Amino acid sequence: xxxxxxxxxxxxxxxxxxxxxxxxxxxxxxxxxxxxxxxxxxxxxxxxxxxxxxxxxxxxxxxxxxxxxxxxxxxxxxxxxxxxxxxxxxxxxxxxxxxxxxxxxxxxxxxxxxxxxxxxxxxxxxxxxxxxxxxxxxxxxxxxxxxxxxxxxxxxxxxxxxxxxxxxxxxxxxxxxxxxxxxxxxxxxxxxxxxxxxxxxxxxxxxxxxxxxxxxxxxxxxxxxxxxxxxxxxxxxxxxxxxxxxxxxxxxxxxxxxxx
Amino acid sequence: xxxxxxxxxxxxxxxxxxxxxxxxxxxxxxxxxxxxxxxxxxxxxxxxxxxxxxxxxxxxxxxxxxxxxxxxxxxxxxxxxxxxxxxxxxxxxxxxxxxxxxxxxxxxxxxxxxxxxxxxxxxxxxxxxxxxxxxxxxxxxxxxxxxxxxxxxxxxxxxxxxxxxxxxxxxxxxxxxxxxxxxxxxxxxxxxxxxxxxxxxxxxxxxxxxxxxxxxxxxxxxxxxxxxxxxxxxxxxxxxxxxxxxxxxxxxxxxxxxxxxxxxxxxxxxxxxxxxxxxxxxxxxxxxxxxxxxxxxxxxxxxxxxxxxxxxxxxxxxxxxxxxxxxxxxxxxxx
Numbered sequence: 001x002x003x004x005x006x007x008x009x010x011x012x013x014x015x016x017x018x019x020x021x022x023x024x025x026x027x028x029x030x031x032x033x034x035x036x037x038x039x040x041x042x043x044x045x046x047x048x049x050x051x052x053x054x055x056x057x058x059x060x061x062x063x064x065x066x067x068x069x070x071x072x073x074x075x076x077x078x079x080x081x082x083x084x085x086x087x088x089x090x091x092x093x094x095x096x097x098x099x100x101x102x103x104x105x106x107x108x109x110x111x112x113x114x115x116x117x118x119x120x121x122x123x124x125x126x127x128x129x130x131x132x133x134x135x136x137x138x139x140x141x142x143x144x145x146x147x148x149x150x151x152x153x154x155x156x157x158x159x160x161x162x163x164x165x166x167x168x169x170x171x172x173x174x175x176x177x178x179x180x181x182x183x184x185x186x187x188x189x190x191x192x193x194x195x196x197x198x199x200x201x202x203x204x205x206x207x208x209x210x211x212x213x214x215x216x217x218x219x220x221x222x223x224x225x226x227x228x229x230x231x232x233x234x235x236x237x238x239x240x241x242x243x244x245x246x247x248x249x250x251x252x253x254x255x256x257x258x259x260x
Numbered sequence: 261x262x263x264x265x266x267x268x269x270x271x272x273x274x275x276x277x278x279x280x281x282x283x284x285x286x287x288x289x290x291x292x293x294x295x296x297x298x299x300x301x302x303x304x305x306x307x308x309x310x311x312x313x314x315x316x317x318x319x320x321x322x323x324x325x326x327x328x329x330x331x332x333x334x335x336x337x338x339x340x341x342x343x344x345x346x347x348x349x350x351x352x353x354x355x356x357x358x359x360x361x362x363x364x365x366x367x368x369x370x371x372x373x374x375x376x377x378x379x380x381x382x383x384x385x386x387x388x389x390x391x392x393x394x395x396x397x398x399x400x401x402x403x404x405x406x407x408x409x410x411x412x413x414x415x416x417x418x419x420x421x422x423x424x425x426x427x428x429x430x431x432x433x434x435x436x437x438x439x440x441x442x443x444x445x446x447x448x449x450x451x452x453x454x455x456x457x458x459x460x461x462x463x464x465x466x467x468x469x470x471x472x473x474x475x476x477x478x479x480x481x482x483x484x485x486x487x488x489x490x491x492x493x494x495x496x497x498x499x500x501x502x503x504x505x506x507x508x509x510x511x512x513x514x515x516x517x518x519x520x521x522x523x524x525x526x527x528x529x530x531x532x533x534x535x536x537x538x539x540x541x542x543x544x545x546x547x548x549x550x551x552x553x554x555x556x557x558x559x560x561x562x563x564x565x566x567x568x569x570x571x572x573x574x575x576x577x578x579x580x581x582x583x584x585x586x587x588x589x590x591x592x593x594x595x
Contacts, residue, residue: 005367012364016353023352023393092348096409099312100365101337258316 009102013110018117020084027084031076031118032125039069039129042192054196058223062135066126067219068191070147071211073122074155075182078245079175081115082162086172089256098257108167108249112159119155123148135222143221146231150218153238160245167252191215213237264290264325264417264448265311271319272306280306282472283320288450288465290416293443295463296452297557303472304452305345308421311450312342325416338366341410345421348406351395355386355405358394359412366413373412380408384438400431407438418442420451424458436462456557466557468564475564484555487563491515491553492533493523497546507543511536526552 021027039062047061058064088094097107127137127144137143165175186192188202189211198206206212217234220227265288272281281303288294296304309315311324313333322329325339349358359381363373381387384404394402403423410418420439424432439462443449453459459466460480467477476483489512496504501522508514508524511532517523526532530552540547 008364008367012361016350016357016361019357020350020352088350091350092344093350095314095344096342096348096362097365098314099337099340099342100362101334101367102365 006103006106009106010109010113013097013106014113014117017081017084017111017114021080021114021118024084027080031073031080031122034076035069035072035126036129038072039065039126042068043133049193052197054194056194056223059136059138060134062130062133063223064194064219065192066130066135066222067215068186070122070126070151070218071154071189071191071215072182072186073126074119074151075158075186077115077118077122077155078158078160078162079179079182080162081111081118081159082166082175082178083172085111085163085166086170086175089166089170090172094256104253104257105250108160108163108253111163112156115159115162116152116156119152120148122155123151130222137222139221139225143226146221146226147218150214150231150234150238153235154214154218154241157238157242157245160242160249162245164245164248164252167249167256170256185209186211189215210237210240214241263287263323264292265294265323265450267307267311267320267322269320270307270310270317270322272310272315273318279472281310284469284472284474286467286474286477288448290448291443291446292464293439293449293451293462295459295466296450296469297454297456297459297466297561298452298469299454302469304469305421306472307469308344308419308450308452312340312419313337338413339416341413341415341418343403343406343410343418343420343423345425349394349402349409352393354391354393355381355397356390358405358409359390362409362412368413376412376414380411384408385434398431400427400434403427403431403435404438407435411442415447417448417450420449422452422454424453424455432458456561460557468561470565476560480557483557483560487555487559489525489527490530490555491517491523491525492536493517493521493551493553494540495519495521495548495550496540497548500545503543504540504545507539507545508536510539521549523553 021031042065043060043062049055050058050061050064056064085094094107098104127147131137137147139146162175165178166172169175188205189209190198190206191211195203195206195212213233214237217230217237220230220234224230265286267284267286269283269285270281271279271283273279284303284307286294296307298304306315310317311322311329313329313336316330324336327335327339329336353361356377359377360373363377368376378387381390384407386401386405386408389397389401394405397405407420407423410420423439424435427435436458439449439451449462451458451462463480465477465479466483468475468483478486494504494508501520504522505514508522512525512527514522514524524536533550533552537547537550
């Protein structure tokens with residue numbers, strides 16, 4: 001009974017967060033627009049990278065880059081969710097939730113449910129964009145379904161990090177400040193370039209960067225097909241980011257509730 | 261009558277030994293309207309945040325609707341409605357969406373939540389604006405929506421933190437009428453305010469808080485009566501003030517009043533007025549004006565704390581004008 005009530009609260013808060021994103025075009029536009037522009041610039045300008053010896057076998061550079069664009073987009077979903085939560089704190093909306101008889105975790109889970117839903121929007125956008133511009137998903141419909149799951153889960157994981165930052169800082173400007181960091185962390189992974197072709201120390205950083213695992217997990221169904229190894233690596237990367245995000249969120253929420 | 265709110269030595273301090281609430285005892289009976297009066301930074305909001313489970317006390321204890329705020333926070337949350345100082349509304353939501361969300365937060369069945377949301381929107385005169393985004397609402401509409409959302413689960417105790425601050429007189433009056441109606445229906449109301457008129461008009465009892473401690477507590481009438489007797493202020497015509505003073509001395513303590521008027525205390529109450537007028541008439545003295553002046557809650561505040569609420573507001577206004585920023589917050593709303 002209590003579980004059902006909590007699920008209803010999470011769903012209601014998730015719906016609110018999704019609506020909030022669609023009602024703030026300045027939040028939604030960067031999530032889809034920036035990664036799409038970068039994708040266009042990369043594939044247009046560096047398309048011959050596939051000819052470099054050692055580059056993985058791909059039908060086209062767009063096929064390779066799609067995973068990076070989706071990953072970047074999910075990271076921006078996380079940042080945007082963090083900003084929205086920080087705004088809730090600033091305007092006192094979080095107090096409204098704290099003063100209600102709901103589970104404390106539902107407050108964060110509602111927002112994470114929204115980031116997962118936005119992950120589906122991201123996957124839909126980029127898969128469609130890729131197919132329109134000539135990319136091919138080697139793993140077929142099952143591969144597309146797998147991409148949707150991985151992108152949605154990774155959006156949720158990054159949402160956890162965004163929520164942790166928002167709860168710790170309580171200010172939207174601070175969360176917004178990490179925006180450039182998203183690019184740095186992303187470029188230090190194999191999101192846009194094969195790990196094997198990177199120079200040191202970037203290659204070593206990319207090796208241990210969980211974003212590489214997530215990017216390669218999302219990329220595998222596009223360029224090769226479904227493989228258990230890539231899937232597990234992708235899920236492991238998501239678990240690392242998500243675990244860190246959820247743990248930090250829980251700590252920050254507890255601290256915020258204690259100090260008011 | 262059982263207590264709806266009870267605190268014993270309730271205290272809250274913050275980092276750096278900042279004591280916001282220094283151990284207050286209060287008891288609010290069921291069905292009562294209790295006004296917590298004090299200037300910014302006195303500890304009003306911190307007290308409300310502790311009573312509404314938003315902030316953990318660092319000392320003492322408190323119970324609301326029979327539940328301990330620290331140990332039975334969930335039961336407290338089910339029993340209370342809260343409308344906070346800065347109406348905590350999402351400007352991107354519509355009024356109806358907010359009401360339905362609030363109903364979900366309080367686990368009301370969907371149909372019941374919809375029914376109550378519609379009824380409350382109607383009641384606070386927001387039915388026509390229900391599908392507009394809150395960001396387009398006026399200050400008064402936002403307060404009314406906030407109040408309605410606090411009532412969706414029919415709470416036994418309603419907390420209103422400065423419910424009319426910044427509102428125009430008409431919106432203020434609307435909120436007051438609504439609060440009075442709620443109380444008539446049996447809801448206990450705990451409100452904080454900086455407005456003496458608000459406390460005077462609404463409250464059964466008033467607690468005056470200053471620098472985190474209770475300076476006084478009683479009914480508005482008793483608080484005022486405890487300060488001094490009412491006074492009769494007169495303007496005597498044709499320079500008869502000196503002779504009038506001689507006559508008035510027979511009735512009570514005489515003192516000069518503003519604008520060259522003469523004032524006498526009414527130790528025997530308002531009933532003395534007729535006798536004073538007759539005595540002045542017998543002495544051949546004419547009056548241009550006559551007023552009975554009752555002590556105000558501001559007088560009470562000055563007597564109990566050594567400074568006036570209006571003094572502080574004037575200082576804040578002066579600071580705002582100096583900074584040229586109308587939005588300046590002199591002290592943090594949350595201590």
